Amino acid sequence: MTSTLGKDLLAIEPLTADQIRLILDTAEPFKEISERAIKKVPALRGSTVVNLFFEPSTRTRISFEFAEKRLSADTVNVASSGSSVSKGETLVDTARNLEAMRIDMVVIRHGESGAAQFLAERIESTVINAGDGTHEHPTQGLLDLLTLRDHFGDLRGVRVCICGDVLHSRVARSNIWGLQKLGAEVAVCGPRSLLPNAIAEFGVKVFDRIDAAMEWAQALNVLRLQLERMTAGYIPSLREYNRVFGVTSERLARLKNRLIILHPGPMNRGVEIDSDVADGPHSVILNQVTNGVAVRMAVLYLLAGGRPELAEAAKSGAVRADR
């Protein structure tokens, strides 16, 4: 298989700015397909995609499934519970068995950082990372970039602050890489206990106070407090967190500048973000969800790649350009 993106999409970090722009540009015409009465094009007809989710996910899994179905791919969902994974089968064995059934792509969500790459190195099918541990969640990063680009046009010089639980967030990493490659200025804001020790090495600005971050930023990407990943006492209490770092309507009302607010979901309303902010005019949270389907369609389309060997087989020229 050949594709301008390579075999897999594992992370934003190794992508070039041109590759990111190609994905975002390709996502533009895909937005329109979801507005049609018949939301389906035949582009991936005959391709089989397996959604392999080892962690619970609603939004990402459904978004991928819509994207696959709207491109006419055949899809199979495998969740860790209720499959042989719960009987102790290894990741590679699961994937190799699926591959033996002649699949074309695997979309994988896994709790371990590096799981997607581990798989990609061991199977021939295309692998798309739908979130691996605290490493990356590239399609979420891409849909955030698309949503920001919809609003600002060009991301060069746009000031974006990623707020909250950066330590546990694969979304934060994908966002930082992607935003920097497209020329945005990136900052993070959160309690020191929820920022990686080596945060300075990312080349981002660090804010200790949310009010200062909101004054600086043109867009806030508010992260979910990942309570399920917090094994130690990172924060004193949720109420305390909301008081010090919550994006509240009072804080927004004090601002002179206008900013837009993103959240990768699912939200802890009243913790990292207030309900009336999430539902208010500053929020582009539902645009993110809509863009998620378009971006995933673009990634699937680009990675599905052409198979020139089929054209070779038809070498009498039966497949010639229509000009």
Place this chain on the structure above:
Amino acid sequence: MPDASTQSSTVLLDSRAVERTLKRMADAIVELNEGTAGLMLVGIQRRGVQLADRLATFMKASEGSAPRRGALDITLYRDDLQTVGPRPVVGPTDIPGIIDGSIVVIVDDVLYTGRTVRAALDELADFGRPARIALAVLVDRGGRELPIHADVVGKRVDLAPEQRVDVLVEELDGRDAVVVVTPSRGGGSGGGPA
């Protein structure tokens, strides 16, 4: 694609001829539809879109009202999508309003194998059920591989498979022209069946 040193170009239509041809095509479409009521011109990305705009301008001048216009990108409906190398760029599709019951005229620059039109028919069917679909092309160069024919043709020309027709439009290329490109010898690497 052969480089410039191994190919020759012949102008089939210059800008004046393109304008006259489009004007005649606009009249023929109006004739076909007995006016512009219920008419929709759907240009195929890319140059069909600009040609549809020109046709609409001529119709407005002669009939007083311009027909509705749409744009169709057929990339995702191509029958060779599984075999082409790097993924082709997908352009915007925009079919405004409801097409059920309308007279839709597909507008494209060159009609060759007919595969683009086949894809366009499939895509239009996903938007609704027009009362009639017609086809208008600036150049019909022969060489059909599917049972497709055009209702309105600007210029008919018989070309060998290794020859290529380039339609230039001012909006994208800086000038209007139709040019036939012929490789000097041994060209046509993607050549068709004998």
